[in-house]
Amino acid sequence: MSPFMKHHLFWPLCVLAALLLFNLCYSPDFFSITIHDGHLYGSLIDILNFGAPLILVAIGMTLVVATKGIDLSVGSIVAISGAIACLRISSGADQNSMGLILGSVLLAVLLSLVLGAWNGLLVSGAGIQPIIATLILMVAGRGIAQLITGGQIITVTSSNYAYIGSGSLAALPFSIFVVALVLMIALLLTRRTALGLFIESVGCNPAASSMSGIRAHWVILSVYVFCGVCAGIAGLLLSSNVSSADGNNAGLWYELDAILAVVIGGTSLNGGRFYLTGTVIGALIIQTLTTTIYMIGVPPEITLVVKAFVVLAVCLIQSDAFRAAIAARWKSRHYPAEKEMGRHVS
Amino acid sequence: MSTQMPILQMTGIHKRFPGVKALTDVKLRLYPGEVHALMGENGAGKSTLIKVLTGVYSIDEGLVEMDGTPVSIHSPQDSQAAGISTVYQEVNLCPNLSVAENIFIGREPRRFGCIQWKEMNLRAAELLTERMNLHIDVTLPLHSYSVAVQQLVAIARALNISAKVLILDEPTSSLDQNEVDQLFRIMRKLQQEGLSILFVTHFLDQMYEISDRVTILRGGELVGEYMAKELSRLDLVLKMIGKELHLLEELPVLAAEDQHSLGDELIRAEGLGRKGGIEPFDLSIRKGEVVGLAGLLGSGRTEAARLFFGADKPDFGQVTLPASGGGVHSPREAIGRRIAFCSENRKTEGIIGDLTVRENIILALQAKDGMFRTISRKRQEELAGEYIRMLNINPPSPDQLIKNLSGGNQQKVLLARWLLTEPQLFILDEPTRGIDIGAKAEIQKLVLTLSRQGMSFLFISSELEEVLRVSDRIAILRDRRKVKEISEKDMSQQQIMQAIAGG
Amino acid sequence: MSLNRKYIPIVVTILLFIVMFTAGSFRYTGFFSLQVLMNLLIDNAFLLITAVGMSFVILSGGIDLSVGSVIALSTMVSAGLVQQQGWPPAVVIPLVLLMGAVFGTLMGAMIHYFAIQPFIVTLAGMFLARGLCYVISIDTITIDHSFYTAMAQTRIPLPGGSFLSISAVIALLAVAAAIFTAHYTRFGRNVYALGGNEQSSLLMGLPVARTKVLVYTLSGFCSALAGVVFTFYMLSGYGLHAVGFELDTIAAVVIGGTLLTGGVGYVLGTFFGVLIQGVIQTIISFEGTLSSWWTKIVIGLLLFIFILLQRVLSSRRLTVKE
Incomplete structure (x- = not known):
């Protein structure tokens, strides 16, 4: 294989390109972008705009997965954050007041930070398995979101708040800038400081990392906090885009889509190396897929079937046992235990 | 004893792993009713030999005979069927199950496909009392007992499979003196009942206390088989470490010729x-x-x-x-x-396998400095390059994943990691x-x-x-x-x- | 002999149920009746059946996220075949059960033979089953076949004027069969062994591969059975049935005292875990002013308490070992 093909972005980019190509063939004006009232319109812009919350959640999830963890509660945090912001704004006298909106946004982000810290403490402090620890908030969080909204859909009539999720800056959706900013921060934190190295090190070999003097507990705590904040911001984008908060359905399945995006992006669920740009492309693939399916007129729910096969394909490719089985189909099948032991030791 | 037929005989055993010869032409004989020690330092091939015998690893070459008939062992089940039972160093039982279950699981007494708990508990208690002198509540989960008791339960399980050969793989490493004595009493009892015991240990005193004969391995090869009584402690150690006494005399003692002030x-x-x-x-x-x-x-x-x-x-x-x-x-x-520490467990406590040589080298220094005082990429490369040259790390590429390096080079990377912190x-x-x-x-x-x-x-x-x-x-x-x-x-x-x- | 520590979580669960039910009885008139108790079973029959299958999966150290989707798929296939194709229920129901079992087997095989985490395989299974529902139809398919309506309406009278539904009886039978399987068959004990220590199970010569795959087969079968029971309850097939149901199921199992890391727990505990969820819902409906989302919050809280309790117990176990 050429070094070009070995690059971690090669396969995700190929898939994305193939999807876009399919769309181009199916509907030639897929790539056309029109300018209307100084805003850009077009399917590509939509993909970016609607994909923004998922990209955000997936960025946070990437770091968690890199530490060999998982965060199932992001969907609930998305709902809670949107709900608290909308509740505060809707109860304000002047819903367009900048102070109120900034305050609400800050409150939502702070709350998500606290929720992320809760997850982080359970995982790193109490030593509970990530999937179990975050399950608690996944279940309870939905209830909390509904508690905040009172089981209703809270609608806000604030054009300033709506700007976050549906406004435009320099002819592009504002949400793209939010995503870009978060991505930049994540990249800076992980690639310009040593945090990225510590995360990969802890995810790959926690014992050796501690022996080398890395504060593994702090690293783990901080990735869950970051993931919580990302989910919180995604919640703001999502609720602002539709100017309402739905405690029941906002962010439903986000945890699964985010994990999928992370895995497609090349980050292994076994921890270690992580690829933020890969994750972004993974999220874009998922969003493009959804858009494509809408476009060709298949019921959107069928996306799930496609997703199922994508998950399986990616996992099989990542599975050593599967690769070994393919590579050595002809090999004798004696000594199942040796293979078994190998499997368990690894 | 020498006139008897060995119950178990392994001859010409070879086992290779990718890049390593784990066993080369190893022999092992076990006579009925003897305690036979298997000794050797790290990497001698003891555990590989046992895994080959218990069917966990395949044999590349060689013959295993039980009672003079060749047996082929392809899985732990085959090994058990041949009459070989093993108790591993870390007790390989299920701590969440009851003592009785741990003895019988897989062979529980059943009637109409329904497990007979009463009968099982009764038989377990009987087995433990009669053969192990152990009076415990067999309905409690295994984890409520000490490692020593768990060890005995594991032996009881092994015996219940009507074993002819019992392998004890470093059973005493986590026992205190009383527990060791108890274990030895039981081993002697079993020995008198005609069982052959292969006893893997690294404690010299214990070997002498319990064993009749000893087989010594070194570097995957057979050093020899000796009567325990006829082998002096000094000879035993020399054979394990692999030095003849007269060769030792030629070594410089304590870096003597190169004194320096402390x-x-x-x-x-x-x-x-x-x-x-x-x-x-x-x-x-x-x-x-x-x-x-x-x-x-x-x-x-x-x-x-x-x-x-x-x-x-x-x-x-x-x-x-x-x-x-x-x-x-x-x-x-x-x-x-x-203070710097290079652990003996290079894989689990040393290298970060999926990271590059460069990242592994700067890890401890970076951790010491904290995340914000980042070592620039340029500086990292300089440092990595410097140490790769100084320590002769091969391949001399800082961006190679450390898991792809040979053991020696991994070790040098770890040395570099710590030297960088100037301990x-x-x-x-x-x-x-x-x-x-x-x-x-x-x-x-x-x-x-x-x-x-x-x-x-x-x-x-x-x-x-x-x-x-x-x-x-x-x-x-x-x-x-x-x-x-x-x-x-x-x-x-x-x-x-x-x-x-x-x- | 003092109380065996392995019984602590299940005792806590049963006590919790009794306390909740007693508290409800004192607070609300009409709460303390056999029928309220029976309604817990009637309304949660499908949860109970799914949770039974999930118990085995979790006991073996795995997890199954696909249960909710498999239930939805079962309702959809049942409705599609009975209603649209006109097949007799006597053929459809066994077929649906078989489908669930095969679905589970395939997931189990992938988990075991390709060593992929159960979480991710069953996640794919969840997507797949949910998506297949929509392949059949996007809309609700109402079932008006006489067999299904009869199953839905039949009341089995009990002494004291209360009654049970057929679904509840099926659920109780499933629990009984599961308790027997877990404690009196080799398969059941192998599941416990597998959850306790997979490597030891292997070295003790237990059929690890078969057990692991069968556990998911069982869970798939239970989900399909729950789906059939669900059609008796809802009289429809719909792709959005039982969304998020896997969480309720896992919560029931954990509140029932089963260790999420595997190897420790009882089907009986799961039974009470389901009843506790039912009692919470009943109390909230009796309270009137409380809203349904309190159920989720309380369940989340219980999850937290039980996970922490188990964590403390197991860490103490480790220190005992040392």
């Missing part, structure tokens, strides 16, 4: 000890001094080193640094006090294990050079020759006790061996 006391352990690890000991190291820890596997070498680094919590005593007045309670604190004390636990001669010599030379520049070392190795070559002073451990400290220049190797062998 500085003040750097670090001191007072009454330092840990239950089940090492009994309380004193040891102090001076600036620029290389202190060797000599002793056999399981003598408490590693445990002592880990206490020095704060990797394990001591039950007794403390480590202090007289100059700075502080102590060591955690690896981070140790690193802060400029005053460097604890090296088996730094040369499993690496080739060239790399070994380089590491020894490095230790000598750096100690002349004022760095102190605590040096652990199962190769006596190596300890002798680099150390200014040697502390000798035996059976988890510090038994002797040698700094006299005229100490003969034979006396050192004697101290290691004891008795």
Whole structure:
């Protein structure tokens, strides 16, 4: 294989390109972008705009997965954050007041930070398995979101708040800038400081990392906090885009889509190396897929079937046992235990 | 005994792993009713041999005979069916199940497909009382009992499979003296009942106490089979370590020809000890001094080193640094006090496999500096390049994943990682294990050079020759006790061996 | 002999149920009746059946996220075949059960033979089953076949004027069969062994591969059975049935005292875990002013308490070992 093909972005980019190509063939004006009232319109812009919350959640999830963890509660945090912001704004006298909106946004982000810290403490402090620890908030969080909204859909009539999720800056959706900013921060934190190295090190070999003097507990705590904040911001984008908060359905399945995006992006669920740009492309693939399916007129729910096969394909490719089985189909099948032991030791 | 047929005979056993010859032409004979010890240092091939015998690994070449008939063993089930039962070092039972279940699972007494709990509990209790002299409540989960009892339950399970050969793989490593005595009583009882026991151990005293004969392996090859009574302790150790006495005499003792002046006391352990690890000991190291820890596997070498680094919590005593007045309670604190530790478990506590050589090299320094004082990529490359050259790391590419390097080169990367933090004390636990001669010599030379520049070392190795070559002073451990400290220049190797062998 | 520590979580669960039910009885008139108790079973029959299958999966150290989707798929296939194709229920129901079992087997085989985490395989299974529902139809398919309506309406009278539904009886039978399987068959004990220590199970010569795959087969079968029972309850097939149901199921199992890391727990505990969820819902409906989302919050809280309790117990176990 050429070094070009070995690059971690090669396969995700190929898939994305193939999807876009399919769309181009199916509907030639897929790539056309029109300018209307100084805003850009077009399917590509939509993909970016609607994909923004998922990209955000997936960025946070990437770091968690890199530490060999998982965060199932992001969907609930998305709902809670949107709900608290909308509740505060809707109860304000002047819903367009900048102070109120900034305050609400800050409150939502702070709350998500606290929720992320809760997850982080359970995982790193109490030593509970990530999937179990975050399950608690996944279940309870939905209830909390509904508690905040009172089981209703809270609608806000604030054009300033709506700007976050549906406004435009320099002819592009504002949400793209939010995503870009978060991505930049994540990249800076992980690639310009040593945090990225510590995360990969802890995810790959926690014992050796501690022996080398890395504060593994702090690293783990901080990735869950970051993931919580990302989910919180995604919640703001999502609720602002539709100017309402739905405690029941906002962010439903986000945890699964985010994990999928992370895995497609090349980050292994076994921890270690992580690829933020890969994750972004993974999220874009998922969003493009959804858009494509809408476009060709298949019921959107069928996306799930496609997703199922994508998950399986990616996992099989990542599975050593599967690769070994393919590579050595002809090999004798004696000594199942040796293979078994190998499997368990690894 | 020699007129009898061996119950188990293994001949010409070969086993290769990618890149390693684990066993070469190994033989093993086991007679009915004997306790046969299998001994050897790390990498001797003991555990590979046992895994081959129990069907966990395949045999590349060779013959296994039970009662004179060749048997082919392809899985643990085959091995059990042939009458071979094994009790592993870490008790391989299910701690969540009851004692009775652990004995019977897979062969529970059933009626109409329905497990008969009463009968099972009864039979388990009977088995334990009659054959093990163990009176315990068999309905409690296994984890409510001590490791010693779990060990006996494992043996009971093995016996219940009507075993002819019982393999005990280092059963005593986590038992105290009373528990060992209890185990031995049962072993003798079983022996009288005609069972053959293959006893893997690294404790010399225990070997002599219980074994009739002993097979010694070294480096995957057979050294020989001896009657325990006819083999002196010194000979045993020499055969395990692989040195003839007259060759030892030619070695330079205690880096004698290259004396250097030592500085003040750097670090001191007072009454330092840990239950089940090492009994309380004193040891102090001076600036620029290389202190060797000599002793056999399981003598408490590693445990002592880990206490020095704060990797394990001591039950007794403390480590202090007289100059700075502080102590060591955690690896981070140790690193802060400029202590470095290369663990013997290179894979699990050393390398970060999926990261590059460069990242592995700068890891400890970066962790010490904190995440915000980032070492620039350029500086990282300079540092990595410098150490790759200095330590001759091959391939000399800093962006290679460390897991793709050979063991020796991985070890050098770890040395580089710690040297970068400029330690005053460097604890090296088996730094040369499993690496080739060239790399070994380089590491020894490095230790000598750096100690002349004022760095102190605590040096652990199962190769006596190596300890002798680099150390200014040697502390000798035996059976988890510090038994002797040698700094006299005229100490003969034979006396050192004697101290290691004891008795 | 003091109380065996392995019984602590299940005792806590049963006590919790009794306390909740007693508290409800004192607070609300009409709460303390056999029928309220029976309604817990009637309304949670499908949860109970799914949770039974999930118990085995979790006991073996795995997890199954696909249960909710498999239920939805079962309702959809049943409705599609009975209503649209006109197949007799006597053929459809066994077929649906078989489908669930095969679905589970395939997931189990992937988990075991390709060593992929159960979480991710069953996640794919969840997507797949949910998506297949929509392949059949996007809309609700109402079932008006006489067999199904009869199953839905039949009341089995009990002494004291209360009654049970057929679904509840099926659920009780499933629980009984599961308790027997877990404690009196080799398969059941192998599941416990597998959850306790997979490597030991292997070295003790237990059929690890078969057990692991069968556990998911069982869970798939239970989900399909729950789906059939669900059609008796809802009289429809719909792709959005039982969304998020896997969480309720896992919560029931954990509140029932089963260790999420595997090897420790009882089907009986799961039974009470389900009843506790039912009681919470009943109390909230009796309270009137409380809203349904309190159920989730309380369940989340209980999850937290039980996970922490188990964590403390297991860490103490480790220190005992040392």
